[in-house]
Amino acid sequence: MNKLSEAERYLLDAVKRGDEQGWPQLVERYQGRLLAFARSRVRNNSDAEDLVQEAFIGLLRGLDRFRGDSSLETYLFSILRRRIIDAHRGKARGVCLLRDTLRPGDDDSDSGPESRLPSPDPTASVYARQDEKRNEMHHALATAIDDLVSGYKDALNFRELQIIELVFYAQLKNAEVAKAVGVEAGHVATVKHRSLSRIRKHLMDMPALTSSSDADPPDALLTGVWEDHRPSCPKRSTLGAYHLGTLDPAWHGYADFHLNTLGCRFCLANMDDLKQSEDRADLDRLRQRVLQSTVGFLKKK
Secondary structure, three states, X not given: OOOOOHXXXXXXXXXXXXXXXXXXXXXXXXXXXXXXXXHHHOOOHHHHHHHHHHHHHHHHHOHHXXXXXXXXXXXXXXXXXXXXXXXOOOOOOOOEHHHHHHOOOOOOOOOOHHXXXXXXOOOHHHHHHHHHHHHHHHHHHHHHXXXXXXXHHHOOOHHHHHHHHHHHHOOOOHHHHHHHHOOOHHHHHXXXXXXXXXXXXXXXXXXXHOOOOOOOOOHHHHHHHHHHHOOOOOOHHHHHHHHHOOOOHHHHHHHHHHHHOOOEHHHHHHHHHHHHHHHHHXXXXXXXXXXXXXXXXXXXX
16 A cells, blocks of 8 residues: 655655756755654754764665655654664653653663564574564554544544554553543543454454454554554644644644644654744745845846
8 A cells, every 4th residue: 555645756756767856855855854853852963963864864775675655754754763763772762752751761662563573583484484474464554553543534533543542652551541531441441442353353364464363463563563654643734734723623633632642753843844844934935025026126226
Protein backbone atom coordinates (compact mmCIF):
# COMPACT_ATOMS: atom_id res chain seq x y z
CA MET A 1 0.00 0.00 0.00
CA ASN A 2 1.78 3.09 -1.27
CA LYS A 3 1.41 6.10 1.03
CA LEU A 4 3.36 8.64 -1.03
CA SER A 5 1.68 11.84 -2.12
CA GLU A 6 2.05 13.11 -5.67
CA ALA A 7 4.50 15.77 -4.48
CA GLU A 8 6.61 13.16 -2.68
CA ARG A 9 6.67 10.86 -5.71
CA TYR A 10 7.67 13.79 -7.90
CA LEU A 11 10.57 14.73 -5.61
CA LEU A 12 11.80 11.15 -5.24
CA ASP A 13 11.65 10.58 -8.99
CA ALA A 14 13.57 13.81 -9.54
CA VAL A 15 16.27 12.72 -7.10
CA LYS A 16 16.54 9.28 -8.72
CA ARG A 17 16.83 10.90 -12.16
CA GLY A 18 19.66 13.08 -10.92
CA ASP A 19 17.67 16.30 -11.40
CA GLU A 20 19.85 19.12 -10.02
CA GLN A 21 16.87 20.81 -8.33
CA GLY A 22 15.26 17.64 -6.98
CA TRP A 23 17.46 17.08 -3.95
CA PRO A 24 17.62 20.73 -2.80
CA GLN A 25 13.82 20.91 -3.06
CA LEU A 26 13.41 17.74 -1.02
CA VAL A 27 15.80 18.95 1.67
CA GLU A 28 14.10 22.37 1.81
CA ARG A 29 10.69 20.73 2.17
CA TYR A 30 11.57 18.59 5.21
CA GLN A 31 14.57 20.14 6.95
CA GLY A 32 12.57 22.49 9.17
CA ARG A 33 10.32 19.89 10.75
CA LEU A 34 13.18 17.41 11.14
CA LEU A 35 15.37 20.01 12.83
CA ALA A 36 12.53 21.00 15.17
CA PHE A 37 12.13 17.34 16.16
CA ALA A 38 15.87 16.85 16.67
CA ARG A 39 16.06 20.00 18.82
CA SER A 40 13.29 18.61 21.03
CA ARG A 41 15.44 15.55 21.72
CA VAL A 42 18.97 16.92 22.03
CA ARG A 43 20.16 20.07 23.76
CA ASN A 44 22.98 21.07 21.47
CA ASN A 45 21.84 22.76 18.26
CA SER A 46 24.96 21.62 16.40
CA ASP A 47 24.23 18.01 17.35
CA ALA A 48 20.64 18.40 16.16
CA GLU A 49 21.82 19.67 12.78
CA ASP A 50 24.32 16.79 12.50
CA LEU A 51 21.57 14.27 13.19
CA VAL A 52 19.29 15.80 10.56
CA GLN A 53 22.14 15.68 8.06
CA GLU A 54 22.68 12.01 8.89
CA ALA A 55 18.96 11.35 8.37
CA PHE A 56 19.10 12.81 4.87
CA ILE A 57 22.22 10.77 4.11
CA GLY A 58 20.37 7.70 5.41
CA LEU A 59 17.52 8.44 3.01
CA LEU A 60 19.90 8.56 0.05
CA ARG A 61 21.64 5.37 1.08
CA GLY A 62 18.37 3.49 1.42
CA LEU A 63 16.55 5.14 -1.47
CA ASP A 64 16.44 1.97 -3.59
CA ARG A 65 14.91 0.03 -0.69
CA PHE A 66 12.21 2.59 0.13
CA ARG A 67 8.92 1.18 -1.17
CA GLY A 68 6.60 4.00 -0.12
CA ASP A 69 4.85 2.02 2.64
CA SER A 70 4.81 5.27 4.63
CA SER A 71 4.91 8.92 3.67
CA LEU A 72 8.33 10.37 2.96
CA GLU A 73 7.99 12.60 6.02
CA THR A 74 7.29 9.60 8.25
CA TYR A 75 10.21 7.69 6.73
CA LEU A 76 12.58 10.57 7.41
CA PHE A 77 11.28 10.96 10.96
CA SER A 78 11.87 7.23 11.49
CA ILE A 79 15.47 7.46 10.26
CA LEU A 80 16.11 10.54 12.40
CA ARG A 81 14.61 8.95 15.50
CA ARG A 82 16.90 5.94 15.13
CA ARG A 83 19.91 8.20 14.68
CA ILE A 84 18.98 10.00 17.91
CA ILE A 85 18.58 6.70 19.75
CA ASP A 86 21.95 5.47 18.48
CA ALA A 87 23.64 8.72 19.49
CA HIS A 88 22.10 8.73 22.98
CA ARG A 89 21.45 5.07 23.70
CA GLY A 90 19.90 4.61 27.10
CA LYS A 91 19.00 8.30 27.32
CA ALA A 92 16.48 8.69 24.52
CA ARG A 93 12.93 9.28 25.71
CA GLY A 94 9.50 8.59 24.32
CA VAL A 95 7.94 10.22 21.31
CA CYS A 96 4.94 11.24 23.44
CA LEU A 97 5.41 13.94 26.05
CA LEU A 98 2.64 12.45 28.16
CA ARG A 99 4.61 9.22 28.49
CA ASP A 100 7.65 11.21 29.62
CA THR A 101 5.55 13.07 32.19
CA LEU A 102 3.99 9.98 33.74
CA ARG A 103 7.05 7.75 33.44
CA PRO A 104 10.16 9.92 33.48
CA GLY A 105 12.47 6.93 33.85
CA ASP A 106 11.37 5.24 30.64
CA ASP A 107 13.25 5.42 27.38
CA ASP A 108 12.58 4.15 23.89
CA SER A 109 16.09 3.10 23.03
CA ASP A 110 14.87 -0.38 22.09
CA SER A 111 11.22 0.24 21.33
CA GLY A 112 11.44 -0.61 17.62
CA PRO A 113 9.68 -3.78 16.49
CA GLU A 114 13.01 -5.44 15.70
CA SER A 115 14.05 -5.39 19.35
CA ARG A 116 10.87 -7.19 20.44
CA LEU A 117 11.47 -10.33 18.38
CA PRO A 118 13.47 -13.28 19.73
CA SER A 119 17.17 -13.20 18.89
CA PRO A 120 17.85 -15.53 15.97
CA ASP A 121 20.39 -18.34 16.02
CA PRO A 122 23.71 -17.33 14.47
CA THR A 123 23.11 -18.93 11.07
CA ALA A 124 22.48 -17.13 7.79
CA SER A 125 19.29 -19.08 7.02
CA VAL A 126 17.74 -18.36 10.41
CA TYR A 127 18.65 -14.68 10.12
CA ALA A 128 16.97 -14.58 6.72
CA ARG A 129 13.81 -16.26 8.03
CA GLN A 130 13.67 -13.92 11.02
CA ASP A 131 14.05 -10.88 8.76
CA GLU A 132 11.30 -12.12 6.46
CA LYS A 133 8.95 -12.84 9.37
CA ARG A 134 9.73 -9.47 10.96
CA ASN A 135 8.97 -7.62 7.73
CA GLU A 136 5.74 -9.56 7.22
CA MET A 137 4.62 -8.86 10.78
CA HIS A 138 5.56 -5.19 10.51
CA HIS A 139 3.64 -4.77 7.26
CA ALA A 140 0.60 -6.69 8.52
CA LEU A 141 0.45 -4.70 11.75
CA ALA A 142 0.89 -1.41 9.91
CA THR A 143 -2.03 -2.28 7.62
CA ALA A 144 -4.20 -3.40 10.54
CA ILE A 145 -3.48 -0.30 12.63
CA ASP A 146 -4.04 2.00 9.66
CA ASP A 147 -7.42 0.37 9.02
CA LEU A 148 -8.34 0.70 12.70
CA VAL A 149 -7.38 4.37 12.89
CA SER A 150 -9.06 5.22 9.57
CA GLY A 151 -12.30 3.70 10.84
CA TYR A 152 -12.26 5.88 13.95
CA LYS A 153 -11.45 9.01 11.93
CA ASP A 154 -14.12 8.35 9.31
CA ALA A 155 -16.70 7.90 12.07
CA LEU A 156 -15.36 10.97 13.93
CA ASN A 157 -15.01 8.63 16.92
CA PHE A 158 -12.14 10.60 18.39
CA ARG A 159 -12.72 9.49 21.98
CA GLU A 160 -11.87 5.88 21.20
CA LEU A 161 -9.05 6.97 18.91
CA GLN A 162 -7.58 8.92 21.83
CA ILE A 163 -7.85 5.81 23.99
CA ILE A 164 -5.97 3.53 21.60
CA GLU A 165 -3.34 6.22 21.02
CA LEU A 166 -2.67 6.36 24.73
CA VAL A 167 -2.68 2.56 25.04
CA PHE A 168 -0.56 1.62 22.03
CA TYR A 169 1.30 4.81 21.10
CA ALA A 170 2.09 6.13 24.59
CA GLN A 171 1.96 2.67 26.27
CA LEU A 172 0.02 3.94 29.27
CA LYS A 173 -1.80 1.69 31.68
CA ASN A 174 -5.61 1.49 31.58
CA ALA A 175 -5.99 3.58 34.73
CA GLU A 176 -3.68 6.28 33.34
CA VAL A 177 -5.61 6.35 30.06
CA ALA A 178 -8.93 6.58 31.89
CA LYS A 179 -7.72 9.58 33.87
CA ALA A 180 -6.33 11.34 30.80
CA VAL A 181 -9.47 10.86 28.69
CA GLY A 182 -12.08 11.11 31.46
CA VAL A 183 -13.65 7.65 31.24
CA GLU A 184 -13.84 4.55 33.42
CA ALA A 185 -10.92 2.12 33.32
CA GLY A 186 -13.37 -0.62 32.31
CA HIS A 187 -14.26 1.32 29.17
CA VAL A 188 -10.57 1.59 28.28
CA ALA A 189 -10.22 -2.19 28.66
CA THR A 190 -13.23 -2.73 26.40
CA VAL A 191 -11.87 -0.44 23.66
CA LYS A 192 -8.45 -2.08 23.88
CA HIS A 193 -9.96 -5.58 23.63
CA ARG A 194 -12.14 -4.58 20.67
CA SER A 195 -9.19 -2.97 18.89
CA LEU A 196 -6.95 -5.99 19.42
CA SER A 197 -9.71 -8.23 18.06
CA ARG A 198 -9.81 -6.19 14.85
CA ILE A 199 -6.03 -6.31 14.58
CA ARG A 200 -6.06 -10.07 15.19
CA LYS A 201 -8.45 -10.57 12.26
CA HIS A 202 -5.87 -9.02 9.95
CA LEU A 203 -3.13 -11.26 11.31
CA MET A 204 -5.27 -14.40 10.99
CA ASP A 205 -5.02 -13.97 7.22
CA MET A 206 -1.28 -14.56 7.65
CA PRO A 207 -1.08 -17.78 9.74
CA ALA A 208 2.72 -17.80 9.71
CA LEU A 209 2.73 -14.68 11.85
CA THR A 210 0.78 -16.08 14.80
CA SER A 211 1.11 -19.30 16.73
CA SER A 212 -2.64 -19.43 17.42
CA SER A 213 -5.82 -17.60 16.48
CA ASP A 214 -5.95 -16.10 19.98
CA ALA A 215 -2.46 -14.62 19.87
CA ASP A 216 -2.12 -10.85 20.18
CA PRO A 217 1.02 -8.93 19.24
CA PRO A 218 2.86 -7.52 22.27
CA ASP A 219 1.97 -3.93 23.14
CA ALA A 220 5.59 -2.89 22.63
CA LEU A 221 5.57 -4.30 19.10
CA LEU A 222 2.39 -2.38 18.31
CA THR A 223 4.02 0.77 19.69
CA GLY A 224 7.09 0.28 17.53
CA VAL A 225 5.00 -0.06 14.38
CA TRP A 226 2.84 2.90 15.43
CA GLU A 227 5.90 5.09 15.91
CA ASP A 228 7.32 4.05 12.54
CA HIS A 229 4.11 4.71 10.59
CA ARG A 230 2.32 7.39 12.69
CA PRO A 231 -1.17 6.43 11.45
CA SER A 232 -3.00 8.72 13.87
CA CYS A 233 -0.89 11.84 13.34
CA PRO A 234 -2.92 14.63 11.69
CA LYS A 235 -1.77 15.62 8.22
CA ARG A 236 0.37 18.73 7.91
CA SER A 237 -2.53 20.54 6.23
CA THR A 238 -4.75 19.62 9.20
CA LEU A 239 -2.16 20.99 11.61
CA GLY A 240 -2.01 24.17 9.56
CA ALA A 241 -5.79 24.55 9.73
CA TYR A 242 -5.64 23.90 13.48
CA HIS A 243 -3.06 26.66 13.83
CA LEU A 244 -5.29 29.05 11.85
CA GLY A 245 -8.39 28.06 13.85
CA THR A 246 -10.30 26.91 10.76
CA LEU A 247 -10.76 23.22 11.62
CA ASP A 248 -14.13 21.59 12.19
CA PRO A 249 -14.74 21.54 15.99
CA ALA A 250 -14.48 17.73 16.23
CA TRP A 251 -11.16 17.67 14.37
CA HIS A 252 -9.93 20.70 16.28
CA GLY A 253 -10.57 18.91 19.56
CA TYR A 254 -8.71 15.83 18.38
CA ALA A 255 -5.74 17.81 17.03
CA ASP A 256 -5.57 19.69 20.32
CA PHE A 257 -5.51 16.40 22.25
CA HIS A 258 -2.88 14.90 19.97
CA LEU A 259 -0.63 17.93 20.34
CA ASN A 260 -1.21 19.12 23.87
CA THR A 261 -2.29 16.04 25.85
CA LEU A 262 -0.59 13.18 24.08
CA GLY A 263 2.24 15.54 23.14
CA CYS A 264 3.28 13.79 19.91
CA ARG A 265 6.81 15.06 19.31
CA PHE A 266 6.54 14.51 15.56
CA CYS A 267 3.49 16.74 15.25
CA LEU A 268 4.84 19.32 17.68
CA ALA A 269 7.93 19.53 15.46
CA ASN A 270 5.66 20.01 12.46
CA MET A 271 3.82 22.81 14.26
CA ASP A 272 7.09 24.54 15.13
CA ASP A 273 8.13 24.36 11.49
CA LEU A 274 4.74 25.65 10.33
CA LYS A 275 5.00 28.65 12.63
CA GLN A 276 8.53 29.42 11.45
CA SER A 277 7.47 28.98 7.83
CA GLU A 278 4.60 31.35 8.43
CA ASP A 279 7.00 33.96 9.78
CA ARG A 280 9.30 33.55 6.77
CA ALA A 281 6.35 33.77 4.40
CA ASP A 282 5.19 37.00 6.06
CA LEU A 283 8.65 38.50 5.61
CA ASP A 284 8.80 37.37 1.98
CA ARG A 285 5.41 38.91 1.25
CA LEU A 286 6.40 42.13 2.97
CA ARG A 287 9.64 42.29 0.99
CA GLN A 288 7.77 41.82 -2.26
CA ARG A 289 5.28 44.53 -1.35
CA VAL A 290 8.07 46.95 -0.48
CA LEU A 291 9.92 46.20 -3.72
CA GLN A 292 6.81 46.62 -5.82
CA SER A 293 5.77 49.84 -4.11
CA THR A 294 9.21 51.40 -4.38
CA VAL A 295 10.13 50.41 -7.92
CA GLY A 296 8.90 53.75 -9.24
CA PHE A 297 11.08 55.70 -6.84
CA LEU A 298 14.10 53.66 -7.84
CA LYS A 299 13.52 54.44 -11.54
CA LYS A 300 13.35 58.16 -10.77
CA LYS A 301 16.63 57.95 -8.90
